[in-house]
Amino acid sequence: MLNQYEVIIIGGSYSGLSSAMALGRALRKVLVLDTGKPCNRYTPHSHNFITQDGETPYDIFQKAKSQVLAYQTVDFRENKVLKVLKTEEGFEVKTPDDSFFTKKIILATGIKDIFPDIKGFEDCWGKSILHCPYCHGYEVRNQQIAVVGNGEIGYDFAKLIYQWSTNIVLLTDGKSTLSEEQTNKLISKGIRVIENTIEEYCHVDGQVTYIKLSEDMELSVDAVFARIPFQQSTSFAEDLGCTMLPSGYVQVDEMQRTSVRGVYVVGDSTSMMRSVSVAVATGTKAGAMINKELIEEEF
Structure with a gap:
């Protein structure tokens, strides 16, 4: 047949x-x-x-x-x-x-992948908004990195990315659900926790330059790690x-x-x-x- x-x-x-x-x-x-x-x-x-x-x-x-x-x-x-x-x-x-x-x-x-409804995210996905440090971490080593996550997932993700760069900010994109112990551990490692919501990923041809957050806050970054x-x-x-x-x-x-x-x-x-x-x-x-x-x- x-x-x-x-x-x-x-x-x-x-x-x-x-x-x-x-x-x-x-x-x-x-x-x-x-x-x-x-x-x-x-x-x-x-x-x-x-x-x-x-x-x-x-x-x-x-x-x-x-x-x-x-x-x-x-x-x-x-x-x-x-x-x-x-x-x-x-x-x-x-x-x-x-x-x-x-x-x-x-x-x-x-x-x-299901992209969040945030301007600029899809344009940067796979280029400067990354999902896997084993695939892309070496290329952004020691740079200014934002990790997006909350609670246990955000805490574990920030710990993981810390291997590639100690210049990390954890964005919880709303009220933090981290435990006090987790928050204190991150702070002790020099990792800021920012609770402002994410409004836009500003970029040039997919390369993120800064993130617009609520309350008119802007955060300069070289790369973002996010699990979606x-x-x-x-x-x-x-x-x-x-x-x-x-x-x-x-x-x-x-x-x-x-x-x-x-x-x-x-x-x-x-x-x-x-x-x-x-x-x-x-x-x-x-x-x-x-x-x-x-x-x-x-x-």
Whole structure:
């Protein structure tokens, strides 16, 4: 059958392509479907991935895609998936103009960040408003940094960022819910706690220069670290009946298997460790495990 594949991978970024490479090298007939909108498209450079440190996300993607497509059993199509249905033989994947059938599914669809309704935030996201110090902390080391957070989360985040710079201000964006002990500890480290609400991130081409706060306060900064809410980019895992965690991630085991047989989830959908290297690792594991699963079913 023309549209029959052994494995269909929905999402063609790093984790999806990593899965495709493992399966292509195992001679499996694979289809990768992708919309071309990875979550890290906002950031100009990717870090903390050996051999690719400092490269642009797009360049890493293009190199990975060309290497994966060297395996003749792997197809790649830019197409939006509308629905994934469970069938007696496996799964049906529907796009706007076609349907595809497969024995196994890998969801590499990632997550979608939910931006706060604050002027300038989205323009700076991934450039000077950052989520991960392991990905971007070295580039802003020893600079003036604002950490956005409150309560236990804000306290822990400020402690983490302190490793990269001691020039830190913690913005609680409203009344502080820090304990007295936490506040005193931060003050002892020279970290100011500011409770004024954030009104605007002022920037030049995505590089934040200062933050406008309530009561006509302005705070000069070189970078901001913020953790923001997210949601799954698609509802496919939930629609298929996969167990979801209270945190919003899809529950998987150590080999990326979900609670639904034949469905694997890789990349950012499953872990708060949002980095290219981690995404690649999850994809490789899923690809190898699916190949083994298919062997067991066919032998």
